Amino acid sequence: MIRTLPLALALIGSTASAQTCGGDVGSFKQGLIDEATARGISAQTATAFTAPLQLDPTVIEADRRQGVFQRDFIDFSRRLISQNRIDNARANSQRYSSTFDRIEADYGVPRGVLLAFWAFETDFGGFQGDFNTANALFTLAHDCRRPELFRPQLFAAMTLFERGDFTHQTTGAWAGEIGQVQMLPADIIENGVDGDGDGQVTLKTSAIDALMSGGKMLQSLGWRRGEPWLQEIRVPDTLDWRETGLDTQRSVSEWAALGITARSGDLGPANLPASVLLPMGKDGPAFLAYPNFRVYFEWNQSLTYVTTAAYFGTRIMGAPVYDAGNPDPGLTGEQMMALQRKLAARGHDVGGIDGILGAGTRAAVQAEQARLGLPADAWPTRALLDAL
Secondary structure: OOOOOOOOHHHHOOOOOOOOOOOOHHHHHHHHHHHHHHOOOOHHHHHHHHOOOOOOHHHHHHHHOOHHHHOOHHHHHHHHOOHHHHHHHHHHHHHOHHHHHHHHHHHOOOHHHHHHHHHHHHOOOOOOOOEEHHHHHHHHHHOOOOHHHHHHHHHHHHHHHHHOOOOOOOEEOOOOOEOOOOEOHHHHHHHOOOOOOOOOOOOOOOHHHHHHHHHHHHHHOOOOOOOOOEEEEEOOOOOOHHHOOOOOOEEHHHHHHOOOEEOOOOOOOOOOEEEEEOOOOOOOOOEEEOHHHHHHHHHOOOHHHHHHHHHHHHHHOOOOOOOOOOOOOOOOHHHHHHHHHHHHHOOOOOOOOOOOOOHHHHHHHHHHHHHHOOOOOOOOOHHHHHHO
16 A cells, blocks of 8 residues: 655655656666765665666556545445454464563554554565565656656665665565555565564564564654554534535544444543544444544555455454445446536645545535535545536
8 A cells, every 4th residue: 555755754865856767768767876966875776776676567557557546435445444454363362472562562552453553565465575575666756747646666676685674576566565464665675573582573474573573663653652543433413514624633522522422332532532434424423433443544545445444354353333324325437537527626625536435535525515405425426526
C-alpha cells in the first residue's frame, strides 16, 4: 500500500532542482548520482547502486491500476476480513504474545492494530511482493506522477545499500515497500528495530523485527498510548448529518449529549475529541473515530482501507461484527467519475477524476447535499448524481 511521505524524509533532505523525473535514463541516473553525493553518500556507492537499475513497466501498470479502492466499505471489508485471517490473527497473537506486550509497553500500540496491518499487508508474512525493490523505486522516481515521494526513497535505499542492509536482489511491493509489514526504506532507517537481538534489522524474515519496527513507526507518526482508535456506534435519526465526517470534531461527552451511544461497551473518555464516521452514509455502518484513527492516514491515504484496517484491529481485540445497516446503493466507478466531473465543474476540488471516493470528493458531496436539501452524510447516491 502507498503511504504518505514518511517523517524520515525530512532527515534525508529535499529533492534537487536538477532533472527530477522523466527524460533520458542515463541523464536521470547521473542526476541521482550527483544528488546522492551532495547528500553525503559516497560516489562509489551511488554509482554502484545506480548502474544496474532498470525501468519496470509492470510497476507503472500497478500504480495506475488501483480500482480496488473504488469498492465501498462493506464490500472491501468483507473481502479482506475472512474467518481465516481472524483465526490466523488470534493464533499469531498468542505465538508472539511477549513481542506484542513489549510493543505496547515501549510504543503504546495495541496488538490488534499491528495484527490487522500484518494481515492486510502480507498475510502475516506469507506474501511480501516479488517486485525488484530498487527497480520499482527507480521506476516510480523516474515517472513524473509522484517523484517527490519516490525519489527520496531511492537515496534512503542507497543508504541501506551502503550499510549492507539492502541489495539489488531485494524484493517487495510494487511501491518499494519491504518486509512483513511493508515499510519504505526511509521508514526502515528511522524506525527499524532489531527486535530479536541478532544484530540486524531483517523485516523480511523476522516477524519480531517487523512488528517492533511497525510499532515504533506508528508511535513516531503520533500514536497516543492508552487511547482508542475506532468504535462502532449507534446514531440517532435526529443527528444533523452535516456534523458528520472527519472534518468535524466534538468531545465524546458532546456526542453523547446528541444521542450517540456505543454499540457495545462504553464510549471513550468524555473529554476525548472524536468524529462521527459514516463510510456509507447515515443508513450504513457508523463509527466514532478518535485521534489515533488519523494516524492510519500516515500509513495509507485510502479511507476505505484505513477504516477497514482500523475496524479489523478492534475486531481482533473482541469487537463484534459491525452492523451493516441498509445503505443506499453506491455509484459504479463510471458513475462516480461522472459525479466528480459535475462536482469539479461546480468549483469543488475533488482531486483526480478517478472514481474513488476520497476526502475531497466526500467534502464536495456533503456540501452539495446540504445545498440541495438532501441528507448531508457525504455518501454519494444516484439521487445526488441526478440532482446535479
